[in-house]
Every structure is written in structure tokens, then in C-alpha cells.
Amino acid sequence: MVKVIITGRLYKDIAKKFSKIEANKIIDLLETLEENPSKGKEICFVGKIVIKEIKYGKFRFYFITDGYKLKFLKAQEIKDLIIKFVRMSRTVVLDHDQKSKISDMSEKKNQQKTIDEIKTVLRSLGEEGF
Amino acid sequence: MMKTTITISANTRDQIKEFRNKGETYNDILTRILNSAKERQLQELLMDEKDTLTIAEARAKLNRK
Numbered sequence: 001m002v003k004v005i006i007t008g009r010l011y012k013d014i015a016k017k018f019s020k021i022e023a024n025k026i027i028d029l030l031e032t033l034e035e036n037p038s039k040g041k042e043i044c045f046v047g048k049i050v051i052k053e054i055k056y057g058k059f060r061f062y063f064i065t066d067g068y069k070l071k072f073l074k075a076q077e078i079k080d081l082i083i084k085f086v087r088m089s090r091t092v093v094l095d096h097d098q099k100s101k102i103s104d105m106s107e108k109k110n111q112q113k114t115i116d117e118i119k120t121v122l123r124s125l126g127e128e129g130f
Numbered sequence: 131m132m133k134t135t136i137t138i139s140a141n142t143r144d145q146i147k148e149f150r151n152k153g154e155t156y157n158d159i160l161t162r163i164l165n166s167a168k169e170r171q172l173q174e175l176l177m178d179e180k181d182t183l184t185i186a187e188a189r190a191k192l193n194r195k
Contacts, residue, residue, distance in 0.1 A: 004185050005185075008183065023192050027185060064175070066172060082179075125171055129175070
């Protein structure tokens with residue numbers, strides 16, 4: 001069984017940022033991982049934990065899970081897998097007359113900051129927590 | 131097994147040595163400590179459900195807003 005959970009902090013970010021309808025759509029998207037745990041793009045491993053992301057429009061939602069279970073077990077063999085959504089990042093919206101190159105760079109910078117934050121928590125072995 | 135050299139202080143080396151079981155090499159000790167750290171990482175960061183919500187709880191909370 002795959003269990004998807006969301007940190008309190010991320011829940012607050014979603015509830016604050018999106019309308020109720022859109023927030024429900026995001027929750028629906030996160031729930032799809034229960035049926036399809038391999039979904040999402042792999043970012044990196046820190047120890048046994050893999051950081052992955054799924055996209056929703058201009059937003060990215062980052063989750064962590066047991067990378068070894070996910071990588072080496074077949075879908076039907078996966079038992080008691082926890083998928084924990086921890087952070088989100090967004091595209092920085094700039095004025096139309098600003099070059100798309102600048103927009104891309106800002107977006108990348110924002111994403112990298114979020115990923116680095118997740119890595120720091122994982123490397124600190126729980127001293128800070130999510 | 132390919133080998134490499136890393137520089138650590140004598141103090142750190144001595145502390146690693148405190149974890150040595152009979153017949154273990156530094157590689158054995160560090161591998162054992164690393165495995166333990168990885169397990170702790172899984173338990174404390176992934177499986178700890180403190181301050182988290184399930185999908186059902188998140189949905190219910192959103193719809194109460």
C-alpha cells in the first residue's frame with residue numbers, strides 16, 4: 001500500500017496560494033501517486049531517500065520517498081511505501097517585456113533554492129525536520 | 131574494490147575507531163555507520179508523520195475553509 005502525506009507547512013502554502021477549487025485539483029494530483037508511485041521526475045538521492053517532483057501548471061511539488069523501494073521493487077511488490085510531499089516552488093512571474101531568458105533563470109534559481117533546502121534537511125538527519 | 135584517500139583529523143579518526151568491532155576496517159565501520167544514518171533518515175524524515183496530513187485530511191480541511 002502506498003500512503004501519500006503532505007507536511008503541514010506545504011498544506012498551508014497550498015491553501016494560501018490557490019483557490020479552493022484549484023487546491024482540490026492539486027490534492028487530486030498528489031493522490032494519483034497512491035496508484036502510480038513511480039510518477040514524477042527524479043531530482044537526486046540523499047542516502048536512501050529520493051527527491052522527486054511533479055508539475056502542476058507553473059508550479060512544482062517536491063516529494064521524498066524510499067528511493068530503493070521505488071527503484072528496485074515492481075509496483076505490485078511495493079508495500080508500506082510512504083510518499084511525503086514537502087515543498088513547492090513556482091515560476092517567478094515577470095513583466096511581459098522582460099526577456100524570457102531572464103524569466104527562465106529566475107525560475108531555475110527559485111527551484112534550485114527549494115531543492116537545496118530539501119537536501120539540507122535530509123543531510124542534517126532530522127535535526128530541523130520538514 | 132577501487133580505493134581512495136580522504137583527509138580527516140586525528141581526532142575524527144579516533145572517534146571513528148571508538149565504533150570499531152574486532153577485525154573491522156575503517157571502511158567496514160564507516161559503511162556500518164552510513165547504513166545506520168540512512169535508516170535514521172528514513173525513520174525520522176520520511177516515516178515520521180508528525181505535523182503531516184493524509185490526502186483525506188487535507189481535502190477535508192480545505193473544504194471546511
